[in-house]
Amino acid sequence: MRTQRKLFALFAAPALILFGCGSGPDQPQTVAGDFADALTRADIAAAAALTDDPAAATSALDQLYDGLGKRAEFRVDSTDDDQFTLAATWKFGTGAAGEWNYTTTGTARDRDGWKIHWDPATIAPGLAMGPLEYSPLAPTPARILDSAGGELMTQQVVTLVNIAPGTDPTAVAPVLAPLAPGITAQSLQADLAASEGAPVTAITLRASDIEPIANTLAAIPGVTLAPQTRLLTTDKALSSPTLSGLADLWQSTTDAATGWSVHPVNPDVSGRVAGRDPRPTPDIRTTLDPAIQRNAEAALDPIAQPAAVVALRPSTGAVVAMSQNAQADAQGPIALTGLYPPGSTFKTVTVSAAMQAGAVTPDTVLPCPGVADIEGRRIPNDDNFDLGPVALHTAFARSCNTTMAALGVGLPPDGLTNAAAQLGLGVDFVTPGLTTVTGKVPSADTPAMRVESSIGQGRVTASPFGMALVAASIARGSVPLPVLVADQPGVADRTPRPLPPATAEQIETMMRETVTGGTATQLGDIPGLLGKTGTAEYGDNTHAHGWFVGIDASADLAFAVFVADAGSSAPAVEAAGRMLRAPR
Incomplete structure (x- = not known):
């Protein structure tokens, strides 16, 4: 029976390569194709079940998709008897923030039915060292300048003032009201009621505004302060309908310049498996006077x-x-x-x-x-x-x-x-x-x-x-x-x-x-x-x-x-x- 199966695979292989279809569920080419399809769908259970070590495969694939996301495409690039080549493409982030292309090799083995021999290197380079993760590498942020070269917009740190359900709005509102008179205990209570149990952001403040009140806010139970970066006008009084378009242009420029890295999660394992360094981002000089x-x-x-x-x-x-x-x-x-x-x-x-x-x-x-x-x-x-x-x-x-x-x-x-x-x-x-x-x-x-x-x-x-x-x-x-x-x-x-x-x-x-x-x-x-x-x-x-x-x-x-x-x-x-x- 085993000899007949190998002879059948030998004669069926050319048709498989030409037409992309198999003649039976036990052929190595077929199981390799099914394996690639399951990986593309991020169907971990289905992919692991096609290997000769489902437990190890499940663990490794779970961590891989957690670290790299699920925007991946695998395909069988070539086959040679029980050997096959996988071509993979992972897409990361937005815009041009990262695309990882590579090929690996794998083996199918007949163990009471054809299975993929589990080897982390078949899935991704570097996976044998342990779990991998993707990280964007931000470029040095560009500035948006006016016609005289002065700073019009820059990336700055802002702080989100978040309040959790159950927070006493009468404690929060008096602290924020001098900066935003529209914020009252009643308005905060209404926001919390509408959030259906989720925290709400009461206000987003620039560094100069949050600094004098940060300690007071942080001491209120249920209030958390969350810093993040945003593109803002240098002069907060500046208002122009051009700012939105300039911000979009800045973001697209930043996205195009953003680098990326795929590297081991384990901090004891050094080195980058794949990636691209961020590119320089020149300042955007406008004509605004x-x-x-x-x-x-x-x-x-x-x-x-x-x-x-x-x-x-x-x-x-x-x-x-x-x-x-x-x-x-x-x-x-x-x-x-x-x-x-x-x-x-x-x-x-x-x-x-x-x-x-x-x-x-x-x-x-x-x-x-x-x-x-x-x-x-x-x-x-x-x-x-x-x-x-x-x-x-x-x-x-x-x-x-x-x-x-x-x-x-x-x-x-x-x-x-x-x-x-x-x-x-x-x-x-x-x-x-x-x-x-x-x-x-x-x-x-x-x-x-x-x-x-x-x-x-x-x-x-x-x-x-x-x-x-x-x-x-x-x-x-x-x-x-x-x-x-x-x-x-x-x-x-x-x-x-x-x-x-x-x-x-x-x-x-x-x-x-x-x-x-x-x-x-x-x-x-x-x-x-x-x-x-x-x-x-x-x-x-x-x-x-x-x-x-x-x-x-x-x-x-x-x-x-x-x-x-x-x-x-x-x-x-x-x-x-x-x-x-x-x-x-």
Whole structure:
């Protein structure tokens, strides 16, 4: 019987290699394949049962999977009579934190049925020395720097204040309340009740905050302090929607640089079985200007509604400031991706489209009635002001809706879409550290749609980032590629037709008149400032957002200020003034 079995195995082997299937449960190739499958499934009992020493195999495999995890794949690489080669891949951590590939050899023996001869070296190199474990090897943490090289974000130690069920919240709350007034005995009790018997983290504190109260907290029964590292802003008052994207970039860079080690658990056995040293992680230098960022944040402090500021350098596309207040933070990163009707700030696009179409020049005299019925839409000016016949540059500076709506009707359906793209609006960018949406300017296929689009209403939307890019494109004469991480500009999904230089200059002249004699004269004390105000109705048209976009050519600065539900552009204009007048 044994001779016949060996002869059968000899003739069956080629088919097994070609087709990956066995001819019976007693063949060495089959038991090797079953063994590899059980190891891949981390089915310890099944794998051990296929060996000639199940007890030893069970113990070793239990410890192996405890030490290395269960993300492993084994396969039979080759067979030769009762010998076989295993190819294994273990994956560790996240990202590129570790992948261990190796091959080993093993033997199948016929002991009243084919079994794998148990040898720890068949499973993994070094396993014969005892249990193995995986450890990540963290790189030296990179810093995130501002444009001047100052520290913006660094890895710091924070402490989690954990409270167990049964802890007296009246003892904990008074200690934490000076740092977080929202923490009360009642709030802690509610958190504990909702945790269903699990500990809860009452607060996470920076080193400077925990130090004065650490001993007091540690002395309270049921309170434990758990230090850990996190990426934090150096200035804890700093708030910017860019921080999340920068943190993601930092984490992906750290993951890619993380090394790893597989080594014996026994401290008396030295040496690394496998691994990779951590790689260097260079600091991430951003384009954020700390002075302008602080000024932008302070400019929004008095505003009760959600508000945002985005400022760029037209010459380079560098993002120098991006701020939003706490009310905006509650809605998400609205400075980057919030889409709103841009209102009269979109008139920069409308006059650009009309002038490029040859329909008008800045000096063309056009009617500016207080109210106009155009293509079934009743278009009023703010408070129905009536200028009569005026030059286009005056209608722009005074923000005549009726004039712009009449211009829009004469444009082709894609006229505003194409003119907006020349200023970056509607163009998508993939930018390291930033997730942005500039806006949407759909083709206006009917005259009525063009009426609404021409005054920044209807289906036209823009983000504060998108309108800052419009201002920067006018100042530059072309769309700058946005940059947040130095020397890593964004990539646009398309390259629009360039804006004619004469058109850019004409729009700038009209924006200057807006400040010197139009709707933004309260900023007239700021030398050389160019701007455009915007009031954008939304919903049932009884509410309006406020906008101001501006260019300070002397400072190589273009920006947009947005205030939700402001009722008019006045709060946005006032915020722009606070930002620009503050020392830099």
